[in-house]
Structure formats: C-alpha cells, structure tokens
Amino acid sequence: MPIKFVWDKRYSVGNEVIDSQHRRLFDLGNEIQNIQLSEVTRTVMNLYKHTRQHFDTEEQHMKTIGYEKLEQHRELHNGLISGLNNLIEKPIDTKIGLEGLKKFVYNWIIDHILNHDKKYFEFYQGQVKPPFAASTRTQRGRPRKYQQH
Numbered sequence: 001m002p003i004k005f006v007w008d009k010r011y012s013v014g015n016e017v018i019d020s021q022h023r024r025l026f027d028l029g030n031e032i033q034n035i036q037l038s039e040v041t042r043t044v045m046n047l048y049k050h051t052r053q054h055f056d057t058e059e060q061h062m063k064t065i066g067y068e069k070l071e072q073h074r075e076l077h078n079g080l081i082s083g084l085n086n087l088i089e090k091p092i093d094t095k096i097g098l099e100g101l102k103k104f105v106y107n108w109i110i111d112h113i114l115n116h117d118k119k120y121f122e123f124y125q126g127q128v129k130p131p132f133a134a135s136t137r138t139q140r141g142r143p144r145k146y147q148q149h
Contacts, residue, residue, distance in 0.1 A: 013121040021054040
C-alpha cells in the first residue's frame with residue numbers, strides 16, 4: 001500500500017511561499033508513491049526542478065533574515081540533491097530501485113520539513129515583530145489610539 005502525504009498545519013513553517021512549495025513537494029511525493037516504472041524519469045525530473053527552485057527560495061530567505069545556520073542548512077540541501085542524483089544516476093528499472101526512491105523521498109520530505117525547516121522558521125519567528133509591536137500604552141498607562149495613514 002503506497003504512503004500518502006497529507007498536508008497538516010504542523011508542517012507549516014509560517015511563510016506562505018515556502019509552505020506552498022512544501023505542499024507542492026507533498027504532491028510530488030504522492031506522485032512518486034504511485035508511479036509505475038515507465039513514469040520514473042518524468043516524475044523525478046519534476047521533483048528535481050521543483051526542489052532546486054525551493055532550495056534557492058529557502059536559502060535566499062535565510063540570507064535575508066540573517067539565519068546563522070545558513071551554511072549548515074545549505075549543506076543539508078546539497079546532501080539531499082546529491083542523494084537524489086545518486087538514486088537517478090542509474091536507471092530505476094526495477095521494483096527494488098523504485099521502492100528505494102520512494103523511501104528516500106518520503107524520509108527526506110518529512111524529516112527535512114518537520115525538523116530542519118522548522119528550526120530555521122523558529123529563528124525567523126523570533127526575528128519578526130508582531131504588528132503594532134510598539135507599546136500600545138501611553139506613559140500614564142492608557143491605551144494609545146492608532147492612526148491609519
């Protein structure tokens with residue numbers, strides 16, 4: 001029975017663009033869980049292209065927010081791309097090869113999003129100030145009125 005990726009709010013990292021890209025990775029993960037040998041090349045190439053784009057987006061965001069572990073995270077990305085490259089260097093033309101691909105994709109998507117991406121977004125959330133972060137009280141303790149411009 002194939003594994004099914006189901007998006008859940010616990011996978012959200014708090015950034016709409018990156019969450020959207022993660023949902024697309026889930027879709028591609030589901031495609032891979034259900035592919036036949038004849039569809040491997042096309043599906044893996046779609047995954048590869050989307051993954052490169054997604055990693056570039058994440059790394060740019062990390063750079064923008066000054067994430068101190070950007071280089072370590074980039075190394076994780078490079079390792080995942082290398083792992084994917086190793087899997088597809090040889091034609092996946094057996095059920096065993098296909099199962100290895102499915103397992104790799106499943107472990108990668110779940111582990112990377114739940115563990116590694118969450119860490120960087122916890123850092124990001126600590127950097128972000130909520131709207132109206134300035135004091136909402138005057139010196140005398142009365143609420144300050146907000147003016148819209």
